[in-house]
Amino acid sequence: MDIKLCCHYCEKQGSVRKHGKSRAGIPRYRCSACGRTFQTRYIYPGNEVDIYPLIQARLNEGLSHSDIANQLGINVEIISRYIFMTDKNIK
Numbered sequence: 001m002d003i004k005l006c007c008h009y010c011e012k013q014g015s016v017r018k019h020g021k022s023r024a025g026i027p028r029y030r031c032s033a034c035g036r037t038f039q040t041r042y043i044y045p046g047n048e049v050d051i052y053p054l055i056q057a058r059l060n061e062g063l064s065h066s067d068i069a070n071q072l073g074i075n076v077e078i079i080s081r082y083i084f085m086t087d088k089n090i091k
């Protein structure tokens with residue numbers, strides 16, 4: 001699986017590599033551009049609700065679904081489901 005994550009600090013894409021796991025089992029990542037490490041839990045479907053505001057913010061910026069999925073390290077399906085849900089709620 002090839003996840004192109006965006007660095008949480010300098011937002012560079014393509015310079016982020018896996019960097020082991022935290023004690024909680026959450027994958028850590030290291031950005032070779034700025035040398036910082038961070039972790040994301042957003043790749044776990046169980047925490048989908050946490051990322052909805054992040055998805056919405058990026059939708060507002062006009063990013064494509066695949067760009068958002070890459071940045072957040074999530075499946076495009078989660079974004080589709082979010083849009084489906086919000087459509088139902090708003091209309």
Ligand SMILES: [Zn+2]
Pocket residue numbers: 007008009010011012031032033034035036
């Ligand atoms: Zn970085």
